[in-house]
Amino acid sequence: MGQFLSSSRPASRAILHKTDTDISDSSSNLGHPQTPFDGLPVLAKAKGHYWYPSGGPRILDACGGAGVACLGHGRRDIFGAITTQMKAYSYASYAHFKTTPVQELSDWLVDSTGAKMRKVYIMCSGSEAIEAALKLAIEYFVWQGQPHRTNFIARDESYHGTTIGSLSASGHIARREPFQSILVSSRFHRVPACNPYRQRLGPPGAESDADFVIRKAAELEAEFQRLGPDTVAAVLLEPVVGAALGCVPAPSGYLAAVRAVCDAHGALLVLDEVMCGMGRTGWTHAWQGEGEGVVPDLQTIAKGFAGGYQPASALLVGERVAGLMEREGRTFTHGHTYQNHPVVAAAALQVQRAVEREGCWRGC
Structure with a gap:
């Protein structure tokens, strides 16, 4: 980091x-x-x-x-956390037991968001986390009596994973091309990427950041209207685009503008921080750099999360969705064999404590 x-x-x-x-x-x-x-x-x-x-x-x-390997290779402190946990127990089904490392990691993650995110699911890859986010968005609206909300809006030149759902959302042309025949084009739609370097109108300086953001928000609003605003479950985007666009951050105000469009139509905002999260923007979570007003409903993290010492990812759930689950006793119809794996959680927590202790992200 x-x-x-x-x-x-x-x-x-x-x-x-x-x-x-x-x-x-x-x-x-x-x-x-x-x-x-x-x-x-x-x-x-x-x-x-x-x-x-x-x-x-x-x-x-x-x-x-x-x-992935944000702390390098061969850290004895991380080895120690992993082996200590394996001596106690190496695996426990998420459906049968709560475990201390998963609970401690979940508490750390919630605290790292200032309690803006309320619930955590630990998984093993970024694609898994995105799939879980897509499914939870759909089920949230089923619980709300809105099963017709089945459309997702993502962006061109984006990358969200390699599974069918996550690849359907992605705008990474080369990775999509061999599988076009089975991707779910009827439910996943895209608006242009947010690339202030390439997309500004007129000569340099002619279009301000504020005007550019207004235009980007208008593009998103037009797609809501094309699909029917009450059919959209969520908008999915990377706060800083990595593999598909080349580490491109959005201008100030963009995330707030997207959040406003989502709120106007009752859709969820899903932030994919698989690559750009966990300290890589100078904040633990990239959305924190936008200020208090921009908080996602769902957020995914991976890559630097456990630094490669274990395959780790997570889905973080915000107040809107988690609050409904708590109030109505709803359970997400989802699960993987290795979900909430105790050794994965022990490794990720030790990595994040080391990042925090050593200030690895402060030079960003």
């Missing part, structure tokens, strides 16, 4: 250094079938911020892999 945002740049383009140790090349003995990735180096170990392939120079992990 020392860098602003990470990307999944291939190892071949990372920074190379002379190897510290002579590690023999064992790749020829793997005996695996040919794949498009056969040319990649075989990793022998990783330490600190370096990878050590089985042959060749060490490689500076400047991108944290796929934007």
Whole structure:
């Protein structure tokens, strides 16, 4: 989290250094079938911020892999938290037990939002978290007697995951193209991305931030009207777009404008902070940089959440949805085998405590 945002740049383009140790090349003995990735180096170990392939120079992990390893590799404090939890119990079904590490992590996450988000579901990948957010948005309106709210509005040049639902929402053309025949185009719709560098009207300086935001809000309002405002369940967007647009933040006021359109039509606001969250914008949660008025109804986090020490993601649920669940005793019809995994939770909590203690995000 020392860098602003990470990307999944291939190892071949990372920074190379002379190897510290002579590690023999064992790749020829793997005996695996040919794949498009056969040319990649075989990793022998990783330490600190370096990878050590089985042959060749060490490689500076400047991108944290796929934007994940925010604290580097080999942290003994995180190993300790993981092994301590595994000695107690390594797995417990979310449907049968509450566990201390999940409860402690959930409490930490709620506190990190200033109690603006109220409920937490721990999962293992960003795509899982997005799928859960989409499903919870639908079920929320079923509980409200509005089952006709089945449309989602996302943005062009966006990336929300690789499962069918999350890819249907995404505007990442190359990743969508092979699967167009099964993506749910009838329920997932997109408006233009928010790219103030490329999309301003007229010569430089002719369109102010305020005017640009008004135009972006008008585009969103037009899509609500096209679909029918009472058919839209949620607007889904990345506060800072990562893989699909190139670390592009929105101008000041944009999130507030989107929030206002959603509120005007009763739709939920879902913020995908899988890549840009957990400190990568100088705030624990990217939406906090917009001020008190902009709080999502649902939020997803992953990547730097557990720093690669365990596969971890989470869905955070705000007052509007969580409050209804509490008042009416509603239960989300959802679940994964590894949901609320105690070892995942122990790792993520230790990573976040280290980030907080060491001030890793303060230089952003």
